[in-house]
Amino acid sequence: MKLATVRTTSGTAAVRVDGDTAVETGHHDVGALLRQESWREAAATATGRTHRTADLDHAPVVPQPGKIICVGLNYRNHILEMGRELPLYPTLFAKYPEALVGAYDDIVLPAVSEAVDWEAELALVVGTEVRHADRETAAAAIAGYSVLNDVTARDWQYRSPMWLQGKTFEATTPFGPYLVTPDEADAPAGLTISGAVDGETVQRADTADLVFDPAALVSYVSTILTLRPGDVIATGTPGGVGHAREPRRYLAEGQVLTTSIEGIGELHNTCRAEKTAAARG
Incomplete structure (x- = not known):
């Protein structure tokens, strides 16, 4: 099953995507849908207002997650690229909902940064409340997967030593367009x-290269705190980031990040320079 949160004339709506048609589920976003205990049945049997898939205006697939937990250094090739040893435990940091944008929205390049980098990532979304989950329980708690780019101000x-300040600038993190349930992905x-970047492939890998796979991450994070429906874990990026290149490369105004x-699914986002109060005038 494929789900999305879309913008409509009356606000946002969760939809089930069936080929060329999207059907509203009666929930204002996918996060709200997932908080319903029988969300799978509700989504699968929804018969609400319909939209043409081609016309959808995508919001972040979960616009207001209670938690966004990100994992650093989780692809073997990226760890080696950064000159590090394979970790014994996941490297975790947080991101906040204000950072999220939709699958085709502009990315805002922070005016204070001259080193904005790309990080293609697989994101998982939690569908069941879990605490101290073993691997089997953790796997069953995953509602589905989505696409995220952890755009990062390296400077x-x-x-x-704490990464958060470069990781959660407002309107920098595209997330979507769909949540795809594990039976399909x-x-x-x-x-x-x-x-x-502008059609040039800069990252390419296989999610099987993850050091800590999705179930392991849900199990590990749930040992620290309760995970609830709609929470997001971004599982890390593979090699090919701009900061590790020689010479280093960063995103610029007008470039398109895919x-x-x-x-x-696929994200397409144009980079736009932040308009500060001084620039406005």
Whole structure:
């Protein structure tokens, strides 16, 4: 099953996507749908207002997650690229909902940064409340998968040993367009993930290269705190980031960032310079 949150004339709506048609489920977004205990049945049997898929205006697939937990250094090739050893435990940091934009929205390049980088990522969305989950329970708690790009201000990320300040600038993180349930997208078995800048492929890998796979991450994070429906875990990025290149490369005004994962979906986002109060006038 494929779900999305779309913008309509009356606000946002959760929809089930059936080929060329999207059917409203009666919930204002996918997060609200997932908080319903019988969300799978509700989504599968929905008969609400319909839209042409081609006309959809996508909001972030979960616009207001209670938690966005991100994982750093989780692809073997990216870890080696950054000159590090394979970790014993996941490297975790947070992101906030204000950072999220829709699948085709503009990315806002922060005016204070000169080193904005790309990070194509597989995101998982939690569908069941879990705490201290074993691997089997953790896998069953995953509602589905989506595409995310953890666009990062490297010069702010490395201002201190703590990464958060470079990771959660407002309107920098595209997320969507769909949530695809695990029966249709087997991420642990391996899906091709790629990122491109102005059509040039800069990242390409297989999700089977993850050091800590989705079930392991849900189990680990649920040991720390309760995960609830709609919470998001961004599972990390593969090699090919601009900061690790020689010379280093960063995103610029007008460039188009494309992020895709086989069987899940694709993001297309144009980079726009932030309009500060001084610039406005």
